[in-house]
Amino acid sequence: MRKLVNRASSVATIARLALLAIVTLSPPCHGASARLEGLELDRWEEGVRAVMTLSDSTRVRHFYISEGSEKLVLDFYDTVNALRRWNHPELIEGPVTGVRTSQYRPRPDARSRVVFDLSEPCRYNLTTRGSHATVTLMPLRSASSVESPPSLASAAPPAVDPPAPIEDVVAPALSPATPHQARLRGVSGRALVEALAKLGIEAGFDGGEAPIYGDVRADDPTRFREALRDLAEGG
Numbered sequence: 001m002r003k004l005v006n007r008a009s010s011v012a013t014i015a016r017l018a019l020l021a022i023v024t025l026s027p028p029c030h031g032a033s034a035r036l037e038g039l040e041l042d043r044w045e046e047g048v049r050a051v052m053t054l055s056d057s058t059r060v061r062h063f064y065i066s067e068g069s070e071k072l073v074l075d076f077y078d079t080v081n082a083l084r085r086w087n088h089p090e091l092i093e094g095p096v097t098g099v100r101t102s103q104y105r106p107r108p109d110a111r112s113r114v115v116f117d118l119s120e121p122c123r124y125n126l127t128t129r130g131s132h133a134t135v136t137l138m139p140l141r142s143a144s145s146v147e148s149p150p151s152l153a154s155a156a157p158p159a160v161d162p163p164a165p166i167e168d169v170v171a172p173a174l175s176p177a178t179p180h181q182a183r184l185r186g187v188s189g190r191a192l193v194e195a196l197a198k199l200g201i202e203a204g205f206d207g208g209e210a211p212i213y214g215d216v217r218a219d220d221p222t223r224f225r226e227a228l229r230d231l232a233e234g235g
Helices: 002-025 140-145 189-198 221-232
Strands: 034-044 047-054 060-065 070-077 079-081 096-105 111-118 122-129 132-139 180-184 203-205 212-216
Touching: 034 096, 034 111, 047 070, 047 096, 060 122, 070 122, 070 132, 079 096, 111 132, 132 140
Parallel strands: 034 079, 079 111
Antiparallel strands: 034 047, 047 132, 060 070, 070 111, 096 111, 122 132, 180 212, 203 212
């Protein structure tokens, strides 16, 4: 009886040692560090915004496919897809015609994939913060339809005819205190000469009732007019 007990104990010990060896020599099995737990989508400006909620932060790979049909693909590394459905028709909005989620790769290299089917080419922006990943999708036609401000290229000013050259106008020179000729008609030449001589104004005539020419200086016009007035009054 004692031998049977010892033999059973030895078998149990060997089994435990074998199990320990198997566990020790087996490669480590890495499980997923995060779970994809939520997905929401709503309108955002001219496009849409999708927010994915995970149980923990993780690495995300993203790429855009435009051959045949427009798609945006997001791969979440070390993540298990915890969403119950793979197709999400309730999230169709704007340029998004379909949203699909799947367990792209199983454990130990778990990877969850989210695919956005698009009706037209879009530009996108992905941001991650903590356990949330947010992607915005904007149709290219909406981005290009925004009017760009007018270019600031300087417009050529309207042509302006050059001003006509100003001709130099030379005013006639004023002769300083030089004698000038005063020509008189209808007055007796001799009487006028005598009257002017009294004023110190030189004058001459060619006889009879011919015109008289007198040299009148610049400072004599007033005296000359007074002499003519006196002569006309019979002075």
